[in-house]
Amino acid sequence: MMNRYIIILLLATTMTSVYAQKKQQAKWEYDIKIGLNIGGNSPLPLPVEIREIKSYSPTFAPSIGADITHHLNKRWGITSGIKLEKKGMSTKARVKNYRTEIVENGNKLKGNWTGNVKTKATGYHLTLPLLCTYRASEKINIKAGVFLSYLLDGEMSGYVNNGYLRKDDPTGDKVVFDSKTKGTYDFSDEMRKLNWGLQAGADYRITKSLKLFADLAWGLNDTMKDSFKTITFSMYPIYFNFGIGYNL
Amino acid sequence: MKKIINIAIIATALINTxxxxxEAPNAEADIxxxxxxxxxxxxxxxxxxxxxxxxxxxxxxxIEVAFGTDLTALAPIFELTEGATIEPTNGSVQNFVTPVxxxxxxxxxxxxxxxxxxxHYPKEIPSKFSFENATLQGNYYTIYETxxxxxxxxxxxxxxxxxxxxxxxxxxxxxxxxxCISNEGYAGNCLKLQTKLTGEWGARVGKPIAxxxxxxxxxxxxxxxTNSLNATRFGVPFNQKPLRLTGYFKYLPGEEYYDDGKYTTQKDQCSIYAMFFEKSEEHPYLDGHAPAQGLNHPAMVAMAQINQNDIAESSEWQQFDIPFIYNKEIDNDKLAKGNYLISVVFSSSNGGDEFKGAPGSILLIDEVEIHF
Known part of the structure; x- marks a missing residue:
């Protein structure tokens, strides 16, 4: 009996709030957005070990999310939401004296590598933005703020080839690898779970309910855990997210 | 998508420029x-x-120098990793009576x-080998005879x-x-050779066994x-005419023979042989291709090779006595000058150079002698 009352009470509350929201449509805004991420996990500045970026390719990295905006006045508002997104890239670089390790069944071979390094970095994230919005015109909304991103699943792996390894350190035994002899590595377990950073972008309204959006999400902490020392430099996820939004 | 690729190419070019x-100064310090x-x-x-x-x-x-060289005052010049420096000064005169x-x-x-x-002066290669001593270099043994x-x-x-x-x-x-060496020798310590798996990485680079x-x-x-057959460079000067290779061995082949990604029932075989050849500009050493060519190799003068039928699987020591088979005459002047090189070779799997063999095969060798 008690339960039934609670359910009725809950329903009533929900309906009231839906009604209230309808009434205040000017104040609250809801968007569903789908888009793509293009960018990379990059050290900043590039470390001296990297001598040449031979190739870079973005991986297919979609995003889907929902935003809620509270308009404080005619110009200003606050946006938050939730976004499920993939971020990914693969690169091939030529490095010199690059600290790395080859891992097999938990056994590690550390050393300094001179030659090619292929890196694949992908991650599925759940991201929460918190942004200030500024309505610049009827059609354009400018947004800036911070984001917090939780890594659901990630991969950071690759291989080295066409070069030589100095075992342990630059004075260690020298072993040459050609294009067929690859030393693979996988640091996926060493990826940081919680990333945060700055985000800024804009929306452009193309119809009453459709808008284009573009945001730059600039990660401010390393892709890898602090305890991970093999790669001596930090890599920051810097991704450009763009796509289309539907205003509910 | 094409646009995205174009952007990526432009971005790559921009990053590069x-x-x-x-470039950081070199970290290597090699001679x-x-x-x-x-x-x-x-x-x-x-x-x-x-x-x-x-x-x-x-x-x-x-570094080997000719007999009669004045070791008290030599000034070697070293080529180093670019930018590296050496102490004592490169090219300075040093006394090499003892190592410097x-x-x-x-x-x-x-x-x-x-x-x-x-x-040092050319060292006379001993003709008897007891495999008593080993030093640690890196993480492994280097076996030497005194x-x-x-x-x-x-x-x-x-x-x-x-x-x-x-x-x-x-x-x-x-x-x-x-x-490595082992204390299960015929007399004292002996040589112990074992065929090993090289793990995932070894298999990936096409070298599944060692x-x-x-x-x-x-x-x-x-x-x-990258070129394992060129990594084995056979030959040390030997100024006697070798006639026979003798010694003791024990051979226990491993259970399963690994060949090109699969295990077979083939029995593993060991290698016990010696090559005697004339060095030249073209052949300062013989590499891992030479044993298969045997006496057909242009530089080969003689070979001693155990007959596989004589290798019985046994946990008892067995003796071997293999003659050197010659296909060329020996020039005694060249022999005295050290122009002939010898290499005695042992392996726990005779397909080891092609990364075939049975993991677990063990060959023990002791009291080897080159008779001349």
Whole structure:
């Protein structure tokens, strides 16, 4: 009996709030957005070990999310939401004296590598933005703020080839690898779970309910855990997210 | 999508021009080459790539000069990693009656390699080998013989090439490398060769097994992964005409034979042989291709090879006595000058050079003698 009352009470509350929201449509805004991420996990500045970026390719990295905006006045508002997104890239670089390790069944071979390094970095994230919005015109909304991103699943792996390894350190035994002899590595377990950073972008309204959006999400902490020392430099996820939004 | 690729290409180009920083000073500190007057150097190959010697904590560099050279005042000139410096001064006169230590400092100033440079007269190769002694170089054993007059002869092996596979398999004891010594000898210690798996990494680079091997010559580590047959460089000067190779062995082949990704029921076989050849500009050494060519190799003068039928699987010591079969006459002047090279070779799997063999095959060898 008690339960039934609670359910009725809950329903009533929900309906009231839906009604209230309808009434205040000017104040609250809801968007569903789908888009793509293009960018990379990059050290900043590039470390001296990297001598040449031979190739870079973005991986297919979609995003889907929902935003809620509270308009404080005619110009200003606050946006938050939730976004499920993939971020990914693969690169091939030529490095010199690059600290790395080859891992097999938990056994590690550390050393300094001179030659090619292929890196694949992908991650599925759940991201929460918190942004200030500024309505610049009827059609354009400018947004800036911070984001917090939780890594659901990630991969950071690759291989080295066409070069030589100095075992342990630059004075260690020298072993040459050609294009067929690859030393693979996988640091996926060493990826940081919680990333945060700055985000800024804009929306452009193309119809009453459709808008284009573009945001730059600039990660401010390393892709890898602090305890991970093999790669001596930090890599920051810097991704450009763009796509289309539907205003509910 | 094409646009995205274009953007990526432009971005890559921009990063390369705008963001690649000035190259850091070199961190390596190697002696790449040592030069002495041509008339005093013998043409014995110098091994610049040895693992660190555990006893002296230095890198050993052995350079052979002709008999009669004045060892008290030699001024070797070293070619170093670009930008590196050496102490004592490069090209300075030193007394090499005993080995001289040189320290190379990298261009960055942060890394050092200390070399013990031993300039010596040609050493007489002993003709009897008891496999009593080994030193630790890197994480593995290097086996040596001390002859009656006190000179040391070092055997070569592929242990250095196994070091990566060892580390990736968590192997830390030198006794678990393919080539080591053991106290189960016919007399005292003996040579112990074991065929080992090289783990995932080894399989990935096309070298799924490592047969224990021991030979006279140099193991040239840098090409061990990319061109393994060129890493084994056979031959040390021998100025006697060898007639027979004798010794004792025990052979226990491993259970399953690994061949090109699968296990078969084939029985593993070991190798016991010796090559005697004439060195030339073209053939300063014989590489891993030569044994298969045998006496057909243009430089080969004689070979001694055990008959596989004589190798019984046994946990008892068995004797071997193999004659050298000659296909050329010996020139005694050349023999006296050390123009003929010899290499006695043992392996726990005779397909080891092609990475075939049974993991677990064990060959023990002791009390070997070259009769002349």
């Amino acid at each position: 705008a963001c690649i920083r000035e 790449i080459k040592c030069t002495l007057p041509a008339e005093i150097l013998t043409d014995k190959e110098i091994d610049y790539y040895r693992s660190i010697d555990s006893e002296s904590n230095t890198y050993l560099l052995d 230590e040189y320290t190379v400092t990298s261009e960055s100033g942060k890394w050092h390699r200390t070399y013990t440079v031993n300039i 002859s009656d007059n006190g000179t040391q002869f070092e055997w070569a092996s592929g242990n250095a090439g196994f070091a990566i596979a060892a580390q990736l398999q968590g192997i830390t004891s030198p006794d678990d490398y393919p080539t 047969a224990g091997n021991l030979f006279m010559g140099i193991f040239h580590l840098p090409v061990a992964v």
